[in-house]
Amino acid sequence: MTTDTESRYQQLVARLKGSDHRLTPQRMALLRIIASGEGHPSATGLYEQIKTQFPTTSLATVYKTLSLLKELGEVLELGFSNDDNRYDGNRPYPHPHLICVRCHNIMDPQVSLVDDLTQEVAELTGYQVISHRLDFYGVCPACRRSP
Amino acid sequence: MTTDTESRYQQLVARLKGSDHRLTPQRMALLRIIASGEGHPSATGLYEQIKTQFPTTSLATVYKTLSLLKELGEVLELGFSNDDNRYDGNRPYPHPHLICVRCHNIMDPQVSLVDDLTQEVAELTGYQVISHRLDFYGVCPACRRSP
DNA sequence: GTGCTTGCAAACAGTTTGCAGATAG
DNA sequence: CTATCTGCAAACTGTTTGCAAGCAC
Numbered sequence: 001m002t003t004d005t006e007s008r009y010q011q012l013v014a015r016l017k018g019s020d021h022r023l024t025p026q027r028m029a030l031l032r033i034i035a036s037g038e039g040h041p042s043a044t045g046l047y048e049q050i051k052t053q054f055p056t057t058s059l060a061t062v063y064k065t066l067s068l069l070k071e072l073g074e075v076l077e078l079g080f081s082n083d084d085n086r087y088d089g090n091r092p093y094p095h096p097h098l099i100c101v102r103c104h105n106i107m108d109p110q111v112s113l114v115d116d117l118t119q120e121v122a123e124l125t126g127y128q129v130i131s132h133r134l135d136f137y138g139v140c141p142a143c144r145r146s147p
Numbered sequence: 148m149t150t151d152t153e154s155r156y157q158q159l160v161a162r163l164k165g166s167d168h169r170l171t172p173q174r175m176a177l178l179r180i181i182a183s184g185e186g187h188p189s190a191t192g193l194y195e196q197i198k199t200q201f202p203t204t205s206l207a208t209v210y211k212t213l214s215l216l217k218e219l220g221e222v223l224e225l226g227f228s229n230d231d232n233r234y235d236g237n238r239p240y241p242h243p244h245l246i247c248v249r250c251h252n253i254m255d256p257q258v259s260l261v262d263d264l265t266q267e268v269a270e271l272t273g274y275q276v277i278s279h280r281l282d283f284y285g286v287c288p289a290c291r292r293s294p
Numbered sequence: 295g296t297g298c299t300t301g302c303a304a305a306c307a308g309t310t311t312g313c314a315g316a317t318a319g
Numbered sequence: 320c321t322a323t324c325t326g327c328a329a330a331c332t333g334t335t336t337g338c339a340a341g342c343a344c
Contacts, residue, residue, distance in 0.1 A: 022318050022323060043309080058326040063309065065324095079228030081333085084308060098274055109268045113260050117243075118283065121256045127245055127285035134281050136265065138274040169298060169343050190334080205301040210334065212299095228308085231333060 008090060009035035015074055026050065026057050030065050034075065034089025040097070040106040042084040078106075078135075096134040102143035109136070155237060156182035162221055173197065173204050177212050181222065181236025187244070187253040189231040225253075225282075243281040249290035256283070 012031045016023055029050045033041065041049075047062045066087055069075035078086040078097065086106060098109045114134065122129045159178045163170055176197045180188065188196075194209045213234055216222035225233040225244065233253060245256045261281065269276045 020323095024318070024324065026325075056326075060310080060327075061325055067310090081226030081228050081232055085228055096268070098268060098272060098276075100274070101277065107272070109272050111264060111267060111271075113264055113267065117258060117260055117264070117281075120258055120260065121243070121245060121283050122285070124258075125245060125254070125256050126288040127247070127283070128291060129245075129283050129285040130248065131284040132282060133284075134264075135279060136268050136274070136276050137278040137280075138269070138276040141273040144275060167298095171299065171343070173300075203301075207302075207335080208300055214335090 005036045008037070011035075012069075012074060012089070015072055019072060021068065026054055026061050027065050029053050029057075030062065031089075034069075034087060037088075037090030040078065040086040040088055042086055044084060046087070078133075094132050094134075096136065098136045098138065100140040100143055101137050102139050105140060107140075152183045155184070158182075159216075159221060159236070162219055166219060168215065173201055173208050174212050176200050176204075177209060178236075181216075181234060184235075184237030187225065187233040187235055189233055191231060193234070225280075241279050241281075243283065245283045245285065247287040247290055248284050249286050252287060254287075 009031055012035055013023060013028075016027065016031075030046060033046055033049055043059065043062050043066060046066075047057065047059045050057045050062065066075060066077070069089065070077055074089060074092050076088040076092045076094070078088065080086070083104075091108065096109055096111045096114060098107050099105075111134075114132075118129050118132060121127065156178055159182055160170060160175075163174065163178075177193060180193055180196055190206065190209050190213060193213075194204065194206045197204045197209065213222060213224070216236065217224055221236060221239050223235040223239045223241070225235065227233070230251075238255065243256055243258045243261060245254050246252075258281075261279075265276050265279060268274065
């Protein structure tokens with residue numbers, strides 16, 4: 001576990017305890033995985049990973065824990081109408097995603113102009129802009145090489 | 148029906164005929180609605196409107212027709228994991244949306260920088276960027292005034 | 295007349311919920 | 320000890336599918 005992963009894990013543990021929630025083994029296992037920030041796992045993916053440590057874990061518990069973390073603002077949920085939702089517990093604030101339509105990998109590109117966009121929209125429309133969602137779809141370099 | 152609506156309707160009719168698809172009354176009714184470009188209707192919303200003219204219409208037919216128009220590239224589908232999907236048959240290419248979290252109205256803001264963003268992401272990551280999805284969430288001026 | 299299209303109902307998939315038993319604090 | 324959490328199974332919701340009857344061309 002990297003230092004970042006460890007500190008994010010401790011942060012999440014503190015957040016749960018500080019909001020009067022219990023720290024169960026199943027929750028700890030989930031926190032460990034999402035703190036690592038590797039990929040953008042689905043609920044089922046998390047479930048499969050946790051099951052290797054706690055074989056009796058249920059998918060419902062994974063969903064309930066994710067829901068709790070969403071309420072606490074510690075997890076970003078990427079909802080898809082076609083596919084299962086993905087979760088990011090490392091950067092729980094809106095940020096762009098880049099999705100390969102071939103291998104379905106999801107990465108976080110660095111994009112500089114997003115805040116300018118939000119500002120532009122707010123000024124233009126009179127809306128109070130709270131949040132956003134920005135996904136790019138494309139073909140990643142690896143998939144371009146092997147068609 | 149405005150001139151724009153009428154011409155878009157004719158365009159859609161031509162597209163169906165040109166691709167060897169049949170022009171049924173149910174399809175004509177749906178084309179008329181989406182050609183008008185008013186709002187971002189859901190499948191159920193379209194269904195309710197069409198039913199006033201053709202009471203025996205089924206929701207499945209609405210879905211099948213929307214699916215066909217998607218394949219032809221004549222309709223943009225906005226998928227939501229929480230809510231029902233919305234459809235835009237007037238601007239069937241990716242463009243930003245602004246969604247009021249209070250009244251759920253959806254509008255199309257004019258945003259100038261989006262193509263720059265796409266370019267930036269492509270150059271930065273080596274991806275071949277095909278498409279994107281950009282939604283802003285906020286509170287519209289009307290809802291801000293009446294809390 | 296032919297075969298695409300419709301309408302119905304059942305199937306589907308991901309997510310949520312209710313509840314009885316288990317357990318963290 | 321007790322309120323929260325878990326695991327199971329059933330419920331839910333929007334969308335898709337299979338099929339027999341209908342109808343556009």
